[in-house]
Amino acid sequence: MPVPGAPDPWELETEQADVIQGRSPWRLGFAKLRRDRAAMIALGVVVMIALIAVLAPVIAALIGHGPDVQYPPPIGTTIDGLPKAPTFSFLFGTDDLGRDVLVRVAYGAQVSLLVGVLATLLAVAIGALVGLAAGYFGRVVDTVLARVVDVMLSIPFLLFAISLASVVSVTPLHIGPIVLQQGIGIVVIVIGTFSWATVARIVRGQVLAIREKEYIEAARSLGAGSWRIIVIDVLPNVLAPIIIYATLLIPLSIVSEASLSFLGVGVPPPTADWGSMIAEAQQYYQEAWWFLVFPCLALIITTLAFNILGDGIRDAFDPRSTGTRA
Amino acid sequence: MSAVPGDVLVRLDDVVKHFPVRGARRHRGEREVVHAIDGVSLEVRRGETLGIVGESGSGKSTLARCILRLQEVTAGSIVFDGTDITALSQRRLRPVRREMQMIFQDPFGALNPRRRVGSIIGDPLAIHTKGSGAERKRQVQELMELVGLNPEHFNRFPAEFSGGQRQRIGVARALALRPKLIICDEPVSALDVSIQAQILNLLVDLQEEFNLTYVFIAHDLSVVRNVSNRIAVMYLGKVLEQAASDDFYRAPRHPYSAALLSAATVPDPDFADRRERIVLVGDLPSPIHPPAGCRFSSRCPRVRPDCSAAVPALEPRLADPPQHTTACFYPLADGEVFTRTEPARLEGPLP
Numbered sequence: 001m002p003v004p005g006a007p008d009p010w011e012l013e014t015e016q017a018d019v020i021q022g023r024s025p026w027r028l029g030f031a032k033l034r035r036d037r038a039a040m041i042a043l044g045v046v047v048m049i050a051l052i053a054v055l056a057p058v059i060a061a062l063i064g065h066g067p068d069v070q071y072p073p074p075i076g077t078t079i080d081g082l083p084k085a086p087t088f089s090f091l092f093g094t095d096d097l098g099r100d101v102l103v104r105v106a107y108g109a110q111v112s113l114l115v116g117v118l119a120t121l122l123a124v125a126i127g128a129l130v131g132l133a134a135g136y137f138g139r140v141v142d143t144v145l146a147r148v149v150d151v152m153l154s155i156p157f158l159l160f161a162i163s164l165a166s167v168v169s170v171t172p173l174h175i176g177p178i179v180l181q182q183g184i185g186i187v188v189i190v191i192g193t194f195s196w197a198t199v200a201r202i203v204r205g206q207v208l209a210i211r212e213k214e215y216i217e218a219a220r221s222l223g224a225g226s227w228r229i230i231v232i233d234v235l236p237n238v239l240a241p242i243i244i245y246a247t248l249l250i251p252l253s254i255v256s257e258a259s260l261s262f263l264g265v266g267v268p269p270p271t272a273d274w275g276s277m278i279a280e281a282q283q284y285y286q287e288a289w290w291f292l293v294f295p296c297l298a299l300i301i302t303t304l305a306f307n308i309l310g311d312g313i314r315d316a317f318d319p320r321s322t323g324t325r326a
Numbered sequence: 327m328s329a330v331p332g333d334v335l336v337r338l339d340d341v342v343k344h345f346p347v348r349g350a351r352r353h354r355g356e357r358e359v360v361h362a363i364d365g366v367s368l369e370v371r372r373g374e375t376l377g378i379v380g381e382s383g384s385g386k387s388t389l390a391r392c393i394l395r396l397q398e399v400t401a402g403s404i405v406f407d408g409t410d411i412t413a414l415s416q417r418r419l420r421p422v423r424r425e426m427q428m429i430f431q432d433p434f435g436a437l438n439p440r441r442r443v444g445s446i447i448g449d450p451l452a453i454h455t456k457g458s459g460a461e462r463k464r465q466v467q468e469l470m471e472l473v474g475l476n477p478e479h480f481n482r483f484p485a486e487f488s489g490g491q492r493q494r495i496g497v498a499r500a501l502a503l504r505p506k507l508i509i510c511d512e513p514v515s516a517l518d519v520s521i522q523a524q525i526l527n528l529l530v531d532l533q534e535e536f537n538l539t540y541v542f543i544a545h546d547l548s549v550v551r552n553v554s555n556r557i558a559v560m561y562l563g564k565v566l567e568q569a570a571s572d573d574f575y576r577a578p579r580h581p582y583s584a585a586l587l588s589a590a591t592v593p594d595p596d597f598a599d600r601r602e603r604i605v606l607v608g609d610l611p612s613p614i615h616p617p618a619g620c621r622f623s624s625r626c627p628r629v630r631p632d633c634s635a636a637v638p639a640l641e642p643r644l645a646d647p648p649q650h651t652t653a654c655f656y657p658l659a660d661g662e663v664f665t666r667t668e669p670a671r672l673e674g675p676l677p
Contacts, residue, residue, distance in 0.1 A: 215436050
């Protein structure tokens with residue numbers, strides 16, 4: 001799968017050829033994106049969150065509190081067993097079990113980003129494949145795949161996810177060599193399989209338009225096979241909408257993951273996760289606002305940053321959008 | 327340009343291409359179809375240029391696509407270089423594809439905007455030959471030089487070239503495998519007049535250098551005139567007249583040919599003012615329900631009642647040589663002109 005920026009054999013010997021470098025549509029898009037201040041700030045926030053996720057163990061070590069360590073009262077909780085308000089040693093306070101909320105929020109970023117990115121990749125891979133096949137081959141292939149997409153879009157996501165997750169948490173599901181049990185894997189698969197349908201629709205629509213282009217006919221007249229045409233001539237032209245939609249799909253997946261965990265069918269405890277933290281904090285929000293507020297803030301900031309970045313990328317790469325937001 | 331008759335490279339035998347009309351009701355038990363090509367028989371000889379002219383919708387582009395097997399024909403056969411390719415499987419068609427290439431009308435649409443021109447020109451080499459990347463790059467640069475492009479621009483994108491340069495890229499791509507046949511589908515009609523001549527000259531030069539055979543499609547007879555040995559005039563999916571270029575321009579037999587000729591642009595404005603214009607009335611009839619008998623009968627200034635009764639055969643008329651065939655019952659004599667622009671009022675009841 002050609003990726004923007006991947007070495008193109010025609011690009012390699014630029015210096016030797018000593019020519020003016022062609023400005024590819026990608027370069028123009030990146031230049032436009034770089035001028036978009038909101039998107040660049042959002043990108044900074046996303047990078048920061050990614051750093052927090054990667055460096056969560058370092059943060060934990062610096063503070064000296066493990067993510068799952070329960071500090072006994074009166075250090076971790078009050079004598080009544082309630083969370084303790086933020087202090088200098090617990091900057092975000094503690095939770096009901098006496099754990100450091102700051103460290104757990106940092107670790108929660110790991111789960112959120114991992115699920116968000118992996119589920120999106122899964123959705124994009126399936127969706128692009130289905131959309132390319134449906135759009136390019138048309139006829140029966142298109143009809144069948146379009147029905148599958150309709151079916152996927154008509155299944156209630158949460159209901160299905162909750163039932164599947166609860167079933168799996170009792171009896172792990174064996175699909176060939178793959179064992180599905182409660183955890184990140186099943187969350188990724190559930191979210192991914194429920195998101196690809198929209199990707200497929202977007203890609204199919206684009207492919208339908210590109211299929212009629214003369215350069216596709218030119219490739220066919222040269223004797224190129226269908227898959228060669230799809231990979232070399234069609235895919236690069238649908239890559240922009242795929243990437244645009246993928247950046248908007250990541251926050252969606254993060255929220256879905258948090259929702260599943262909030263409902264108790266996502267990532268099982270004691271793994272630190274924003275959704276399950278919010279769920280636990282519900283019972284204490286009148287006494288312990290910090291327990292609820294910090295994971296909520298983390299979730300909001302993350303999804304907001306990804307959404308703004310996604311909008312910026314769409315403005316930069318979508319040929320139909322005009323200009324950037326100031 | 328004089329005709330250099332060689333052996334036959336392409337032979338079309340009674341080729342028919344019908345497109346089903348989507349969503350159409352069955353009409354008298356038969357599904358309605360667009361009669362894009364309706365029984366075309368043609369020969370293209372090695373080394374010659376066959377010009378195919380006709381207005382939009384006459385089926386000339388469809389014919390080109392049928393020869394290249396980009397469209398499957400409904401009936402008839404296509405023989406290329408001794409091989410019947412009408413029903414070859416895609417796999418067995420691959421070696422044949424090396425030998426026939428196409429130059430497209432739209433220099434903007436025919437090049438993938440996301441690919442560098444070096445990669446585009448090298449496409450046929452990548453598909454059909456096993457050369458190393460460096461070897462291919464050298465070949466691509468040779469090709470670019472051959473068609474008058476700066477070989478150092480292989481790294482650029484199509485958007486960085488002008489229309490004429492883009493058409494040169496298309497020519498280089500078609501030439502990459504040194505094919506026997508190149509089908510030029512209106513290769514200059516999207517270009518400025520000043521650029522048209524450059525591309526036409528390039529095509530003629532390349533034909534001499536590589537002994538190419540061209541099928542040259544155009545709607546403008548003045549463009550075809552300079553490059554073609556023979557001319558075929560198409561109208562509503564049928565060939566109305568076929569002749570050596572010189573014969574055709576000297577004495578067109580079919581009223582439609584005469585009308586096309588009179589509409590062609592000429593460089594001499596005095597002559598353009600003096601000559602008689604034959605302005606046809608109305609549009610091309612629907613190819614779903616083409617007129618009965620002669621296809622041109624609904625717009626022909628010389629129409630007579632029997633024109634709608636039978637289809638005139640494509641055969642030599644008057645004292646024409648066997649290569650000059652016309653599908654008209656009432657062909658024009660040498661030098662005969664007519665200026666009536668309305669279909670003649672018919673004596674007797676309309677068919």
